[in-house]
Amino acid sequence: MLKKVYPRFVDALYQNGTLRSCIFATIHSESTHELVKALENKHLSAYVGKVNMNQNAPDKLIETTDASVSETIDFIEAIGESEYVKPIITPRFAPSCTSDLMHQLGRISNDRSIPIQTHLAETKREINWVKELFPDSKNYSYVYKDHQLYGEQKSLMAHTVYLSDEELEMAKNENVFLVHCPNSNLNLTSGVMPVTTCIDRGIQVGMGSDVGAGHKIGMNHTITCAIQCSKMRHVLNPEERILKESEAFYLTTKMNGRFFGKVGSFEEGYLFDALIIKDPDYLIDELTPLEQLQRFLYCGGPDSIIGRYLEGCRI
Amino acid sequence: MLKKVYPRFVDALYQNGTLRSCIFATIHSESTHELVKALENKHLSAYVGKVNMNQNAPDKLIETTDASVSETIDFIEAIGESEYVKPIITPRFAPSCTSDLMHQLGRISNDRSIPIQTHLAETKREINWVKELFPDSKNYSYVYKDHQLYGEQKSLMAHTVYLSDEELEMAKNENVFLVHCPNSNLNLTSGVMPVTTCIDRGIQVGMGSDVGAGHKIGMNHTITCAIQCSKMRHVLNPEERILKESEAFYLTTKMNGRFFGKVGSFEEGYLFDALIIKDPDYLIDELTPLEQLQRFLYCGGPDSIIGRYLEGCRI
Numbered sequence: 001m002l003k004k005v006y007p008r009f010v011d012a013l014y015q016n017g018t019l020r021s022c023i024f025a026t027i028h029s030e031s032t033h034e035l036v037k038a039l040e041n042k043h044l045s046a047y048v049g050k051v052n053m054n055q056n057a058p059d060k061l062i063e064t065t066d067a068s069v070s071e072t073i074d075f076i077e078a079i080g081e082s083e084y085v086k087p088i089i090t091p092r093f094a095p096s097c098t099s100d101l102m103h104q105l106g107r108i109s110n111d112r113s114i115p116i117q118t119h120l121a122e123t124k125r126e127i128n129w130v131k132e133l134f135p136d137s138k139n140y141s142y143v144y145k146d147h148q149l150y151g152e153q154k155s156l157m158a159h160t161v162y163l164s165d166e167e168l169e170m171a172k173n174e175n176v177f178l179v180h181c182p183n184s185n186l187n188l189t190s191g192v193m194p195v196t197t198c199i200d201r202g203i204q205v206g207m208g209s210d211v212g213a214g215h216k217i218g219m220n221h222t223i224t225c226a227i228q229c230s231k232m233r234h235v236l237n238p239e240e241r242i243l244k245e246s247e248a249f250y251l252t253t254k255m256n257g258r259f260f261g262k263v264g265s266f267e268e269g270y271l272f273d274a275l276i277i278k279d280p281d282y283l284i285d286e287l288t289p290l291e292q293l294q295r296f297l298y299c300g301g302p303d304s305i306i307g308r309y310l311e312g313c314r315i
Numbered sequence: 316m317l318k319k320v321y322p323r324f325v326d327a328l329y330q331n332g333t334l335r336s337c338i339f340a341t342i343h344s345e346s347t348h349e350l351v352k353a354l355e356n357k358h359l360s361a362y363v364g365k366v367n368m369n370q371n372a373p374d375k376l377i378e379t380t381d382a383s384v385s386e387t388i389d390f391i392e393a394i395g396e397s398e399y400v401k402p403i404i405t406p407r408f409a410p411s412c413t414s415d416l417m418h419q420l421g422r423i424s425n426d427r428s429i430p431i432q433t434h435l436a437e438t439k440r441e442i443n444w445v446k447e448l449f450p451d452s453k454n455y456s457y458v459y460k461d462h463q464l465y466g467e468q469k470s471l472m473a474h475t476v477y478l479s480d481e482e483l484e485m486a487k488n489e490n491v492f493l494v495h496c497p498n499s500n501l502n503l504t505s506g507v508m509p510v511t512t513c514i515d516r517g518i519q520v521g522m523g524s525d526v527g528a529g530h531k532i533g534m535n536h537t538i539t540c541a542i543q544c545s546k547m548r549h550v551l552n553p554e555e556r557i558l559k560e561s562e563a564f565y566l567t568t569k570m571n572g573r574f575f576g577k578v579g580s581f582e583e584g585y586l587f588d589a590l591i592i593k594d595p596d597y598l599i600d601e602l603t604p605l606e607q608l609q610r611f612l613y614c615g616g617p618d619s620i621i622g623r624y625l626e627g628c629r630i
Contacts, residue, residue, distance in 0.1 A: 186543035
């Protein structure tokens with residue numbers, strides 16, 4: 001099954017123009033290796049994490065702490081040689097990891113300079129649960145910080161719908177990336193991240209499709225959904241400003257790209273990543289380049305992408 | 316231009332499986348006729364309205380009252396013979412029509428038993444504007460009612476994001492259809508219609524793509540967007556329940572179909588309208604029929620529709 005599903009998933013990334021990604025795989029090493037293979041075969045760049053989870057999950061999805069740690073190390077070492085794929089430490093989220101496991105993952109991350117991705121403050125219920133599970137940590141963000149899983153290495157925190165003021169300040173100071181996944185948050189009835197508030201505070205905000213719960217893999221859909229979500233927040237609170245199209249595009253290209261190095265811009269010194277967009281079905285022939293981009297963002301899909309470049313190579 | 320654009324628009328309806336529609340054309344008779352022709356050529360069923368607008372619009376989009384009325388009558392009479400297309404009275408919305416024009420449109424509608432479509436309570440600013448423009452009417456809904464444009468004939472009221480309690484009761488008692496257009500409401504920063512509240516009060520609620528401001532023509536996208544929007548309202552007000560998938564599907568098929576007669580269901584006595592769905596790219600081979608439908612709703616598009624039936628004929 002996984003030899004069938006992962007190549008199709010990777011092909012969907014390719015078709016939709018997502019040439020670099022950060023992926024939560026599963027707790028299973030073998031299948032995670034299949035994902036890595038599929039990405040390499042398609043020449044797509046990615047950070048892939050074998051997920052860690054040793055509590056609060058269905059029995060068949062729970063690892064022992066030792067197995068979780070040793071398989072993580074094995075995965076990191078096996079992936080070491082990959083041209084396209086890099087490992088990323090991926091505790092599913094605080095509630096599914098014991099403190100002991102998180103300490104060991106923090107150590108692996110820092111000893112080997114490996115980045116981190118996890119979930120943070122996606123729902124209110126989850127925040128209360130984390131409080132109960134980790135009463136000694138000051139807040140949810142500190143649960144990760146207390147285990148060296150927050151900001152020591154490059155860190156992606158997915159969702160962050162309900163961060164406290166203190167945690168927003170912390171995200172800024174620790175140079176953590178908050179990842180806005182609007183479609184997923186809507187589908188799971190989580191809420192909507194205050195994305196412009198985060199931007200205006202100088203926090204690094206990236207954009208994610210989270211196809212675990214989001215139903216659209218193309219990042220153009222994430223862009224338009226994020227704009228719609230910010231408009232909804234603006235209706236409720238007119239003081240909170242709307243996410244501009246240009247900003248949403250910037251978050252998805254240059255800001256997301258920052259996690260990969262000098263990526264996501266056509267400025268000098270940046271790796272040349274590019275999509276060539278040509279909508280096959282313009283209703284009106286003469287569109288400006290900006291209008292063509294807008295049409296791609298709102299109505300585009302795989303058929304609108306006629307070329308894909310990663311680090312200067314057509315793929 | 317319009318001979319080029321309308322056939323492409325109609326083809327997009329066909330490709331996306333919208334075999335019946337209610338369409339606001341423009342104030343221009345000639346182009347509206349082109350739309351009718353395009354629909355007939357493609358064998359799609361529709362109510363088409365020549366839009367009426369004699370005030371509060373850019374100069375080149377304003378008609379005289381006489382021209383607006385006489386062109387409306389001409390359009391209705393010209394369309395009389397069409398097999399697929401029927402006329403619908405279409406005042407753009409109250410602010411763009413004088414009371415005199417609306418009175419005459421109401422008379423045309425009732426003399427000839429022609430249904431009505433217009434906009435209602437889409438934004439708060441518009442509601443205040445209508446209050447200023449029509450101080451003698453009890454509320455926005457009554458502006459139409461006072462001109463025989465509300466409930467005497469089949470009536471579609473698009474958007475209805477901000478109806479008062481009294482107007483909701485009125486919509487129920489007058490058998491008016493409220494048309495939920497969630498993508499459009501998000502894109503225009505209008506707000507979100509309380510769709511489950513309307514359903515639970517026994518009001519007829521239909522679903523619209525409103526491609527004037529909505530960016531997705533496929534009704535499957537309207538369904539998923541409506542569900543997402545209701546989830547958002549639920550987050551803010553947990554007492555307001557979420558729109559179920561089955562309900563959203565029902566609104567889009569049997570409820571929308573009701574406007575066309577015995578349409579939108581496979582029950583005995585109904586016209587046989589159908590789409591045959593077969594996703595070309597299931598990641599998993601064995602999906603139940605419900606799962607296949609869900610996949611179409613969330614991820615489907617023209618490629619997932621391999622057959623289209625209107626009134627028993629494959630088109």
